[in-house]
Amino acid sequence: MNSDELQLKRASKAALFSLLNLTVLPVIGFIILLLIYQKSSSDSIDHYYSVIGIKTNVFAGIALLLVSGLMILLGGFDSPWTWVYVVSYFTFVHALFILFATWVLVRSWTGEKLKKNILSK
Amino acid sequence: MMKYESQGVAKLYFIAAIGLFTGQILFGVVMGLQYVMGDFLFPEIPFNVARMVHTNLLIVWLLFGFMGSAYFLVPEESERELYAPWLAKLMFWIFLVAGALTILGYLLVPYAQLADLTMNDLLPTMGREFLEQPTITKIGIVIVALAFIFNIGMTILTGRKTVINLVLLTGLVGLAVFFLFSFYNPDNIVLDKYFWWFVVHLWVEGVWELIMASLLAFVLIKVTGVDREVIEKWLYIIIAMALISGLVGTGHHFFWIGTPDYWQWLGSIFSALEPIPFFMMTLFAFNVVNKRRRDHPNKAAVLWALGTAVMAFLGAGVWGFLHTLAPVNYYTHGTQVTAAHGHMAFYGAYVMVVLTMISYSMPLMRGQKAGNQKAQVLEMWSFWLMTVSMVFITLFLTGAGILQVYLQRFSEDPLPFMVVQEKVALFYWMREVAGLVFLIGLILYIYSFFAKGDEVVFAED
Amino acid sequence: MSKAHSEIEPELLPGDLAIWLFIFMELLVFGIFFIVYAIMRLKNIEMFNQYQLTLNRELGAANTLLLITSSYFVVRAVHAIRLNNVSNCIHWLYAALAGGTGFLILKSLEYYDKFSAGIRLSTNTFYMFYLSLTLFHFLHVILGMLILFAIVIKACRGAYSDQNYTGVETGASYWHMVDLVWIILFPLVYIIR
Known part of the structure; x- marks a missing residue:
């Protein structure tokens, strides 16, 4: 296996663990993602995808945990309206992050970088 | 532009599907208003009737849509004309008339009277959510479904067999088989609900998924190459x-x-x-x-x-x-x-x-x-x-x-x-x-x- | 195989990538099942221990042996096809299928025994898990055997050679998973106290 292929494997692995961290393997997925990042050399495709994965998951962490936490803090734990916002918000935004990570995963399989809207091509 | 002339029967089905879809949405909008203005259009269209029409139209038009899709997809996948295009057309009109009569029945006569008129007491199947259709309509659906599966099945069996058309056929046969549970109406309300889900769940979370996957796969092959x-x-x-x-x-x-x-x-x-x-x-x-x-x-x-x-x-x-x-x-x-x-x-x-x-x-x-x-x-x-x-x-x-x-x-x-x-x-x-x-x-x-x-x-x- | 597909295929995993996706999802299903079993056991430890004793460990152990042996046979089958020995490969696959059949027969005897003792899913939580877990696995053995049998048929038609044996590896991978699940299931449900 040459180094290009190896990089490609690691890139798709990075994208996969970014998705897993968002779904069934939270925290563990992120640690593995960091390990892949560490192993990659800058300018390579696996570096590119591990950075995207880390960014996605940091944003997701802020958007989901921090914002939901703030909602609960500001809205009050015992207010029904807090839960109306938190549950709908968390479900919907979480799903959007999963969809984005899925698209990234699919892109990583071809070894290309992310591009603009697929339909505008 | 069609590869096979008989694929054209799908057009009839799709036009009917879009027509019924429109009806479904109109009743949905009416009912949405009834949530906040309970007496809107009362007594002409009470909430329970609007709801029944909304859900039944959904099911009927999706069935039209699935049948139309199958009539378009199967000849192309099987690489031959439809086994019996005339049967597809005949079944279309039977299904459309039966469907329209049923919806009119819901709208024009009280439900209990509709049950009397259609002699529900001979084989009681009415009165359950989504399966409100009079028994005679249900029998009609079975006949249409059998003729449809026969037509599609013969086309596939005598033509090219692909994973797509076989998965579709499996889904459609499953759809017909599970519908048979709608004729089983035990007195015990637990058993009644239990078997009711054999139709509803095993349709939408079982065999319909097969239909969906094969239709999606077909279109994706065509548009992406x-x-x-x-x-x-x-x-x-x-x-x-x-x-x-x-x-x-x-x-x-x-x-x-x-x-x-x-x-x-x-x-x-x-x-x-x-x-x-x-x-x-x-x-x-x-x-x-x-x-x-x-x-x-x-x-x-x-x-x-x-x-x-x-x-x-x-x-x-x-x-x-x-x-x-x-x-x-x-x-x-x-x-x-x-x-x-x-x-x-x-x-x-x-x-x-x-x-x-x-x-x-x-x-x-x-x-x-x-x-x-x-x-x-x-x-x-x-x-x-x-x-x-x-x-x-x-x-x-x-x-x-x-x-x-x-x-x-x-x-x-x-x-x-x-x-x-x-x-x-x-x-x-x-x-x-x-x-x-x-x-x-x-x-x-x-x-x-x-x-x-x-x-x-x-x-x- | 298309280029598009092989691009995403890690060499580390023998057989088709698709079967691995499937295997991972199957393991996820069983994994959740096992975790739930473990939690319920902790909550009802005495009841679980009491009814565990009614299970037939000898039959379970025999079944474990059968599946492990059968797994070994598919390894031999893959080995044979790599050497381009098609008829040997087919024989080993038949041997693996025989192991699977033996498993199904012993398991059916066990079920017969339990059902005639009046044990049902609703008898208690332990039997609920015992029956649903083993039955779910039983269905997987059948599916695995169907896959192996399909490979036998294809092999008889000469579809495999030392150049093209991905199909055999694919089926073998699935069969190993069925084996692996049983190796976890057997001690978990029959033995661990």
Whole structure:
């Protein structure tokens, strides 16, 4: 296996663990993602995808945990309206992050970088 | 432009499907208003009748859509003309007349009188949600379905067999077989509900998924030019996961209806996995579109196909998972959370897959490779209007549902149902507005078939 | 195989990538099932221990042996096809199928015994898990055997050679998973106290 292929494997692995961290393997997925990042050399495709994965998951962490936490803090734990916002918000935004990570995963399989809207091509 | 002349029968089915779809949405908008203005159109169209018409029209038009899709897909996949095009046309008219008479029956006579008129007492099957059809209509559906499966089956068996048409056939046979449970109507209300789910659940979370996967795979092969071999592998995994999770997943309906309590375990475990096949469909569609070998001139069809994959995952997968675990469902059972899930799942999975098929095949049946520029732009606008408004309908109903759960079931001193309904009225108003936007999207969709404009320039052949 | 597909295929995993996706999802299903079993056992430890004794460990152990042996046979089958020895490969696959059949027969005897003792899913939580877990696995053995049988048929038609044996590896991978699940299931449900 040459180094290009190896990089490609690691890139798709990075994208996969970014998705897993968002779904069934939270925290563990992120640690593995960091390990892949560490192993990659800058300018390579696996570096590119591990950075995207880390960014996605940091944003997701802020958007989901921090914002939901703030909602609960500001809205009050015992207010029904807090839960109306938190549950709908968390479900919907979480799903959007999963969809984005899925698209990234699919892109990583071809070894290309992310591009603009697929339909505008 | 069609490869086989007999594919053209699909056009009849699709026109009827869109017509009934419009009826469904009109009744939906009426009913949405009745949530906040209870006596709107009373006594002409009471809420329960509007609801029955709304849900029954949905099922009937989706069946029209599936049949039309199958009539278009199967000859092309099997590489031969339809076994009996005349039978397909005959069955169309029988089904349309029977369907129209049934809906008129709902609207014009009180339900009890309809039961008398159709001699329900000989073989009682009426009075159950979604299966309200008079027994004679149900028998009609079985006859139409048998003739349809015979026609499709003979075409496939005497033609080329592909994974796509075999999966489709399996799904359609399953659809017919599980419908037979609608004739079984035990006196015991627990058993009644138990077997009722054999139709409803095993349709939408079982065999319909096979139909959906094969239709989506067909359109994706056509518009992307990706290898059949790749697509077939995905299909195998998707249907295997759909069946493994979906069959025992029926248990998530058996939590609180008087069935043994092991269903709480089996139902929770297996239905928690039900998002997987939908997620696989998203991954599959993304992957195939990403690897496309050509840019098909029918951009609208590609948009619908991707939209189906995304919305089915959101509606059926995410919103289903939201309330499928027994401890959660203990609170959410039968609230507006269910309605939110139902709307987005039916739209995202089944409505959109039929519209994808229509979008791909209608131009071909009208002698073009794709709709003209203007038609496509309009169609894509209608896509966004309908899809985004459906997202909002879902979010508003979810909001209403959570508030309802809290005030009516979770709170220390629960409020009565009707008091809570008044407290969530704001959500119902917003849902109604979103519903009207959906209707506008639908009108635009229908208009797009008549729009005239510049022909699309083809990149190839 | 298409280029598009092989691009995403990690060499580390023998057989088709698709079967691995499927295997991972299957393991996820069983994994959740096992975790739930473990939690319920902790909550009802005495009841679980009491009824565990009614299970037939000898039959379970024999079944474990059968599946492990059968797994070994598919390894031999893959080995044979790599050496381009098609008829040997087919024989080993038949041997593996025989192991699977033996498993199904012993398991059916066990079920017969339990059902005639009046044990049902609703008898108690332990039997609920015992029956549903083993039955679910039973269905997987059948599916695995169907896959192996399909490979036998294809092999008889000469579809495999030392150049093209992905199909055999694919089926073998699935069969190993069925074996692996049983190796976890057997001690978990029959033995661990």
